[in-house]
Amino acid sequence: MALLQATHLYQPLTAWAGNVRKRLIKAPKVYLNDTGLLAYLLGIDQENLATPGGHVGALLEAFVHQELREQVTWSRTQPALYYYRTGANREVDFVLQRRSGHVVGIEVKAAVKLRAEDMKGLTDLAATTGKRFRAGVVLYQGSTIVPFGDRLWAVPLAAMFAGR
Numbered sequence: 068m069a070l071l072q073a074t075h076l077y078q079p080l081t082a083w084a085g086n087v088r089k090r091l092i093k094a095p096k097v098y099l100n101d102t103g104l105l106a107y108l109l110g111i112d113q114e115n116l117a118t119p120g121g122h123v124g125a126l127l128e129a130f131v132h133q134e135l136r137e138q139v140t141w142s143r144t145q146p147a148l149y150y151y152r153t154g155a156n157r158e159v160d161f162v163l164q165r166r167s168g169h170v171v172g173i174e175v176k177a178a179v180k181l182r183a184e185d186m187k188g189l190t191d192l193a194a195t196t197g198k199r200f201r202a203g204v205v206l207y208q209g210s211t212i213v214p215f216g217d218r219l220w221a222v223p224l225a226a227m228f229a230g231r
Contacts, residue, residue, distance in 0.1 A: 076100055080132065083149035083162040083170075096150050098132045105129055124177040127224070128160055131175045131206060134227055135161055146171075157191040159203075170196050172203040179208045181221045189219055 071077035079095035099105040106112075109122050116123055139148055146163040151172065161173040172192045176185055189203030203219045206227065213221040 076104070078132070078136065080148065080150050080161075083151045083164065098129050100129070100133055102126050102130050102133075124175070127177050128175045131173070131224075131227070132161070135163070135173070138227075139163070151188065151192050151195075153191065153195075157188050159188040159192050162192065168199045169201050170199050171201050174203070174205045175224075176205055176207045181205060181207055181209070181213070181215075183215065185221075186215050186219050190216075193218065 068077060072079070076099060078098045078100055080098060081095050082093050084093065099108070106122075106126060109125070111122050111126065116126075135148055139146060144165050146165050149162040149164065151157075151159040151162045159172040160175045163171045163173070170192070172189045174185070174188055178185070185205055186203065189205070193200040193203060200218065205215075205219075205221045206224045207221050208224060209221065210223055210225075212223070212226075215221060
């Protein structure tokens, strides 16, 4: 694993543990940084990618992880990158935390349309962090920005690349 990490093929993502009152799972999440290699190892081909409910979500999440890691390096705020999961399995794929303690949650969905329940993890993170919570975003395959409540939005995945 050390060799894979040294060659930038593997990257652990630490669990966010900003609130000790919650029972958070502390094991790191593991990402392969090469989505082509990940697709090969999962046995995914072009036909599988078109199948709903396949591994598209895992590939998309790994891709977003790579992009976030890259964008954090040139960000003015230099946030730390984590994931969030409670003992009750409420999960947010990515948590960006500034040194001030402010957090932004990012969830990744392969869906074109979202439902209110897709915001459950972000809602839990908002409740856990209180005033430190700045925003929650679900990156999805749709084409419009959709508000889902106080500081919660669904945002097209393509927005990650706006302004590049």
